[in-house]
Amino acid sequence: MTALVIGAGPAGLMAAEQIARAGHKVILADAMPTPARKFLMAGKSGLNLTKDEPPEALAAQYPETWIHPYVTAFGSAQMQDFARDLGIDIFTGSSGRVFPTGMKASPFLRAWLSRLDALGVQRHTRWHWTGWEGRAFLFDTPEGPQPVDAKVCVLALGGASWPRLGSTGHWAGLLAIKDIDLAPFRPANMGFHVAWSPHMQPHFGKPLKSIAFLVGAQSLRAECILSARGFEGGGIYEISSKLRNGYPLALNLLPDTDIATLTDRLARPRGKESLSNHLRKATRLDPVKLALLNEWARPLPQDPEALAALLKHLPVPLGAPFPIEEAISTAGGISARALTSDLELRALPGIFAAGEMLDWEAPTGGYLLTACFATGFAAGRAAAERLSSSV
Template sequence: MDALVIGSGPAGLMAAETIARAGRDVTIAEAKPSAGRKFLMAGKSGLNLTKEEPTDRFIRAYGSAAPWLGPMIDQMDPVEVMAFAEDLEQPIFTGSTGRVFPKAMKASPLLRAWLNRIDAQMRLRWRWTGFEGEAFRFDTPEGPRLIAPGVTILALGGASWSRLGSDGEWAPHLAARGVELAPFQPSNMGFVVDWSPHMEAHFGAPLKNIALLADGVPTRGEAIISNRGLEGGGIYAVSAAIRDGAALALDLMPDRDVGGIARRLSKRPRKQTLTKALTNLGLDPLRRALLQEFARPLPEAPQELAATIKALSVPHKGPRPMDEAISTAGGVTRKAVNAGLMLNSIPGVFVAGEMLDWEAPTGGYLITACLASGKWAGTHAARW
């Protein structure tokens, strides 16, 4: 066997296709009964493939991992990702925020066309269970198997959504072979809030026209009030900072300054209730409920109340469980691989996708980096 790819998410499939196009025989091993299960789940919300913006700005979204991922994304940038989808006869469109989606608004047509195009054998229900000497050991429907390919690419995902295949169970196998790993952490996740009973009426409601503050740094976005806490795109955008210790607050009126709000509140008639004053100010029932939830007692002095509206502190009990997170940080460190993503301690074994220690916000950055790192690892594996 020339090449073995373990994992059939976007990183693994891109690696397999890249190696096959280089003229190598490729086998893909997948633990689940079908390919690309987390990819299909991502497609349920529209399959945000990438974001149409300048490549340098796009790469900056990867934070501290930008210098590492930058060359890979240069090789497969947003323009290339869009061309990839269109080559699979999946028309795309760009939304008002620059996010790019297939017009079908789901992953299954693209995945089906891609699997048909990839020149590789697919082995389903083949679960990798570790090394045996230089061979890879699998549990298969036909019993245990040992495979010793010429080159291997691991694309087993991170440690969230274990029921879809990304369970992180590969980590001990690599650690035992001297691979440096960073601990897994949830990324793009919600936060636990113990709501008072009066908030139950708002469960499921979208919180719009706000900014989220991580240690005072504002990010415009939206959130969802759920019975479990705060979730949604706006929360995900600041989740890494909050997870790492930044304080979370909400700016309930991001288009107005403290002084202007305070002046408006100072004109409140003496007999007017505070609820009426906040309503006249433009706060809807949900934002008023949050003020009552997190600022008890609610200050009545105009300047103090205005400051509270602009930076409402949100006490929480930390992230939701890691298995619920959209993605994870942690995994194979940059030090553990060479420039081509081959493991330094296991020659001939390459790594791609969420197994690597990087994270990014939602908005097309996750799938693009998986595709780009898969192509990068596949290119270097074929050369090796």
């Protein structure tokens, strides 16, 4: 009997492998000309496979607790073993992030596709899933409409970010007409707009370092980049879900200096010096931090205690998030209540789902890929078991 996997990103490739390893015929269909385009793009700046940390710490990075069993069963250790089994040498950086020694995604993908070919997985590209024709899955292909009758199917079509790489989210409409419960797509791991004044232009493209982001009760030591549109980069991505959900943002410009020490420095006599010169000498703020302070807090308070408090908690007038098409990932998709514990759609028996189609999110740093691999592994195993029990 035949299994169908729709989507040739990490989750789909993993599901196809698990089904093929169980001895079943697998058809793997993808709408793009080549597989795993978003995966390859992610590897251009260094393929961060996972984070080397204990299962409990890794699972804690996923706000949706329903996904914890999957990333615990297939977590950091399993991701690393998987890479080694493909013949990919890996290393762990000082931050705990795990990378291939060569840093790139293409050798990893080539080795993986070669293994899938050896397992007999039939790959089809430029096959665009358009819905159903009776019980068959219908595809628009270069050769015309193509129905596929499969006993089981794993859907792994990605979310709605980076549509030019294949994650268009078109599948949501196909599932909605089948009464599958879906959460609206929202951008995740994205930048935010800031309405800069013209004097900030010289600082565009520069990093904002040695600061702490203050979001609710959270204080996060991180960095970001000032761009013409606003804030971008890893630090802002890590807190983007809270910011998207309405939490205000503030900056601690001097996280290594306590407020009492800072107040004392600012209270020293400044003579005929201007407040700005006195501030610069007392705090040693770099030009980017000084620019932000002047951008959002002029006129600066003369009182040393009030000025110190402002340096430790500078409110940021953040605008809207960057559009979903530019986000690294998305929240939303198939809700947990629409799924069984095997990631099978309750309303469509025999159809499973994995990867960013599911309603979960996580920060960058290896967590996104880990969950895609983990849910693909779980859905593939479950689909294989369903096929085996039907024989």
